[in-house]
Amino acid sequence: AQSVTQLDSHVSVSEGTPVLLRCNYSSSYSPSLFWYVQHPNKGLQLLLKYTSAATLVKGINGFEAEFKKSETSFHLTKPSAHMSDAAEYFCVVTYNNNDMRFGAGTRLTVKP
Amino acid sequence: DTEVTQTPKHLVMGMTNKKSLKCEQHMGHRAMYWYKQKAKKPPELMFVYSYEKLSINESVPSRFSPECPNSSLLNLHLHALQPEDSALYLCASSTNNRGEQYFGPGTRLTVT
Numbered sequence: 001a002q003s004v005t006q007l008d009s010h011v012s013v014s015e016g017t018p019v020l021l022r023c024n025y026s027s028s029y030s031p032s033l034f035w036y037v038q039h040p041n042k043g044l045q046l047l048l049k050y051t052s053a054a055t056l057v058k059g060i061n062g063f064e065a066e067f068k069k070s071e072t073s074f075h076l077t078k079p080s081a082h083m084s085d086a087a088e089y090f091c092v093v094t095y096n097n098n099d100m101r102f103g104a105g106t107r108l109t110v111k112p
Numbered sequence: 113d114t115e116v117t118q119t120p121k122h123l124v125m126g127m128t129n130k131k132s133l134k135c136e137q138h139m140g141h142r143a144m145y146w147y148k149q150k151a152k153k154p155p156e157l158m159f160v161y162s163y164e165k166l167s168i169n170e171s172v173p174s175r176f177s178p179e180c181p182n183s184s185l186l187n188l189h190l191h192a193l194q195p196e197d198s199a200l201y202l203c204a205s206s207t208n209n210r211g212e213q214y215f216g217p218g219t220r221l222t223v224t
Contacts, residue, residue, distance in 0.1 A: 043215040090154055102154035
């Protein structure tokens with residue numbers, strides 16, 4: 001069965017330090033993979049997507065993610081955290097049937 | 113226009129009320145979705161419309177009734193809800209069944 005696992009429920013970093021949010025997926029097919037961000041009481045905003053083109057994907061707000069098929073991973077990174085990055089982040093995998101599978105989410109806290 | 117709009121932003125209703133949530137997009141997307149999101153959880157898929165036809169119903173109770181009057185509009189009719197139905201209801205749209213979904217800001221529903 002297809003699934004997506006976010007390895008950390010909560011990540012805390014200091015402002016200006018790197019961010020790493022981890023995501024692993026299980027699939028026997030080539031998935032499309034996405035990262036979304038959700039600020040409190042808001043909808044979800046697409047950060048970036050992987051759809052079988054370049055394995056290193058650049059997104060908005062300085063975020064990027066690397067698709068590693070051998071590790072079935074799609075980790076999200078940012079070189080330098082900003083206070084405004086504090087939010088909930090969801091890794092999402094989708095296949096050919098409108099079925100988006102969400103990870104459980106990672107709450108990112110950014111300390112001053 | 114890359115926006116999905118949802119009305120109302122907030123809704124409080126009693127268990128005997130009938131109300132409707134509305135979602136609209138003008139991006140020419142032919143797939144539209146309803147999700148339910150409880151606090152500190154990822155969104156849960158409720159319904160998918162593809163080309164204005166209901167294609168996925170994730171075993172949602174009949175007190176939730178979706179409607180897609182045209183390719184830009186999606187409604188969710190609510191009747192005889194329970195307090196546990198209180199949640200953030202998110203609408204999304206996409207161009208196809210593997211593409212990224214664009215989310216609206218959500219309707220915060222409270223059932224009293």
